[in-house]
Amino acid sequence: MRLSHHLALLGTALACLATPVQAAEKAEVLHWWTSGSESAAVNEFKKAFNAAGGEWTDAAVAGGGGETARAVGINRIIGGNPTTAMQFNTSQQFYELIDKGLLQTLDDVAAKDNWAKVINPVIYSAVSKNGHVYAAPVNIHSNVWLWFSPAALKKAGVEAPKTWDDLFKDLDALKKAGIIPLAQSGDAWTQNLTFMNVLIGAGGPELYLKIFKDRDVNAIKSPEFKKVADILAKMRDYLDEGMQGRQWNQAISLVITGQAGFNFMGDWAKGEVVVAGKVPGTDVGCIPGLGKSSYWIGGDVFVFPKQKDAGALKAQELLAHVLLSPETQVAFNNKKGSAPVRADVDTSTMDACGKQGVALLGSGAFVPGSDMLVNPDVAGQLNDLAGTFFSDKSKTAADFVDGLAKIVSSQ
Amino acid sequence: MKLRLSALTPQIALLPTWLIVVFAYVGTVIWSIRISFSSSRMLPEGDFVGLKSYERLFSTQRWVVSVENVAIFGVIFIVGALVLGFFLAVMLDQRIKAESLFRTIFLYPYAMSFVVTGLAWQWILNPSLGLQQMMHNFGWTSFTFDWLARGDRAIYLVAFAGIWQASGLVMAILLAGLRGIDEDLWKAAKIDGIPTWRVYLHIVIPLLGGMFATALVLLAAAVVKVYDLVVAMTGGGPGISTEVPAKFVIDYLFDRQNIALATSASTVMFLAVLFVLGPILYRQYIHNNGRAA
CATH class of the missing domain: 3.40.190.10 (Periplasmic binding protein-like II)
Known part of the structure; x- marks a missing residue:
């Protein structure tokens, strides 16, 4: 009696564990977007990724400039338990991870989705190093x-x-x-x-x-x-x-x-x-x-640390594809107050200041941050x-x- | 055989503690010192570049300012907290009414974290929100107290906030000491007609030596690790005028991705602590052992 009872419990537990693995590409995403408008914006990513057959696990670490979040993410990478994706500023912050071979290249997704053409050139060169693409840029901010x-x-x-x-x-x-x-x-x-x-x-x-x-x-x-x-x-x-x-x-x-x-x-x-x-x-x-x-030009990117589990690459590529898709770009950036990284999306819903920014981007009057x-x-x-x-x-x-x-x- | 085993048992019981001490404390200290001699930036490197990051450390203005600040803060904070704490203890020792109430009030700031202390004093001392603005609202418009916004004065306010918090602790320690002093000493002094202040200065204070040393060690440890108070109260500003070494280490370790520089700074802090606190702890150790014997 007792044994069968235990077995039944064990069976249920196993079933619970097994179900989500079969259902979706899991992705744990580390970021520092925790203020009101920011979390509304990141929710757009979550919605789009889940709709595309993924399962978004939020790993938000609070702290305005993201120092804490980056420290957590880097420690997890070094410790051998990296998140599926991790936020950085569009900057040199993650170059050392590239040099150490800790990041996945996104060359396949980038080639398939034609990133070199559609993404702003300053942003594109910031996420590429030694001829490979290492990060998915999501927005353009201007600090000035x-x-x-x-x-x-x-x-x-x-x-x-x-x-x-x-x-x-x-x-x-x-x-x-x-x-x-x-x-x-x-x-x-x-x-x-x-x-x-x-x-x-x-x-x-x-x-x-x-x-x-x-x-x-x-x-x-x-x-x-x-x-x-x-x-x-x-x-x-x-x-x-x-x-x-x-x-x-x-x-x-x-x-x-x-x-x-x-x-x-x-x-x-x-x-x-x-x-x-x-x-x-x-x-x-x-x-x-x-x-x-x-x-x-400044902004945010997501990098994809190399995983032990080979299956994780599929989730990473799906996520990179979703983050850069035109609809997600508009939905996210409208809430975030930033400009899309793609030049080929609809910006008519932006406010007057945002339009000024997009006009400057379009006319080539921009510099890297x-x-x-x-x-x-x-x-x-x-x-x-x-x-x-x-x-x-x-x-x-x-x-x-x-x-x-x-x-x-x-x- | 039996005897040996019983002698071994406490050592075996202590083994986990020893492992933690050796690996978690001594090991990480050695590892940090090792990193400070490498060219590490965001991630630890195994190479050896000598004293390069130490050279950079001492040519960095922010580090020099940090060291000066911790010295200013340390002296004012320790002296201030000891003096104020001693006076509070002496006053409470006069068999006053409602002693426990005052004791609680004076000790209460210590129950707060440095972050709360820093924030509260930041609001009070902010020229456009706190004390100065209040005086202006009362009509005393010539009143100026803008030290928090002045790079050359802000560190004194940080020390003041520290004293406000820590003097209650000193009071509690010294009060316990005062209560332990023999009544007969007071009676003898009275018969001899010695003024009270001289009894305190020449008899009581020397008798409280051990208590003062305890308070000093606790306060000195607070000086070395002062970080949260500065972060909450000034954020290191105005400019870099209230930066402290601990904040330098944290900033370079994480935000600025230069762990070689951060670990060289922490090594310097470690050595400074050894030089300053070592003799005090050693003296206490001898003192205690001597008494036990």
Whole structure:
């Protein structure tokens, strides 16, 4: 009696274990999209993958910049128990995994779905190394936007700026009107974004590429770059005391509510605008690179670590195919606030700021983000440099030039 | 034979502990030191590049700032917590009413994590949210207290928040010590007409030496590993002005993918701890053994 009872239980348990294996291609996906708009977006991936015959297992690890999630994922890869897929930024973060032969190539899927043709060339080259494709890019973000409050500008009696001189006139007027001229976060990475913003807008994409792609120290010592450093130095006079300890979303919300005039932030700030019930482009103005408009390309990719189980490759290829399919791309990116990586999809449902971005992408006015050009170590040093410069007014523009030259030349 | 086995039994019982100590503690320390001499970036490498990452470490401004900060923080925090904790203990020792209530209040901050302490003080000290804004709202508009937003002052506030949290612990330890002092000593001092402050300075404090050493070791350990307080209160900012070594290690280990630099920093921290804490622990060890004998 007891034995048969146990056997029956064992049988049920085995049946439970066996069923899902037969049913679907299982995929455990590690990512750090946990905020409201982000998890809504990642749910689109899940829906599409399950509809295509897969079974999505969510392995989300919270933490805005994804440091924790990447640490978990890398540890699992080294420990021999990797997830099916894992998120990285479109950057050099995963290049060392490629060099060590820990990642699956996606050459077959990429060839079948014609990635080389349909994906933005900057993104495509960022996910390929030594002639192989190693990651599935899912979105394009631009970190280099200037957001402004039309209401606050009106109150101060000024127009939206067209040049950097205009911007400083506006900032002066806002200061006089008792409005925070420039609301920034105290976090060093946001100050690095501000630096990139000024470098692209005032210095131009050529100067930017000379510095970070060609590692040209003479470009840093040039008068053009001096101008960039001077603008940065001057900008510190328009920051408020509350900057320290303020998060990026608190900074943009000061602009949304009209308490502040301007904020430099990436296009994910749109998510906050929408959540506040405002319309990007009308209630909150957006400028992609003041002066010399340019789209500074960043974004997210999924890599597929090599698995012990040969059957897992099928799930990985299916997932890569689904992530890049036109419908999933539109559905995901509309929720995420980013642009699709494919140039051949419908963008009519995007908001005004998103359309500005897509137009720049279409016209070829884009540069790869600095994370694609430098390794995480250098990226961290840039944060330290920009963070120190913004918080310490005793540092001169010349100090900033020297600091950057030291970082770039040490590479 | 029987005797031998019984002598062996405790060793066998301790074997798992020994294995954990050797592999999990000593082993990982040695492994970390080994990695610091390699060219590892995101993943550990087996090569040997000498002192390269140590050279880079000491030419990195952020590390230099971190070391300076931990020194400033350490001195202010330890001295501040010891002095304040001692005064609280002395005051509580005056047979006051509702002693247990005050004891609980003073010890309570220690029950909080550093993260909570850091966040709470960040809000209080934030110039546009906390104390300064409150004074402005009351009409005292010339009041300025913006140290948290000033790179040259913020580290003192971090130390202050640390003192606020830890002095209750020092108080509890020293209070226990004060209660252990013989009543007759006080009576004898009274008969001799020695002022109370001199009794504390020349008799009580020397008698509390062991208690002070215990508190010092606990506080010093908190200084070396200070990380969460800084992350919650300033995030290392403004700029890099409140960075500390532990945060340097964590940042380079994970986010910045340079584990050779991170492990060389942690090796330097390890050596510093050995040099500073080693003699104190050794002295305590001798002290305790001497007393037992």
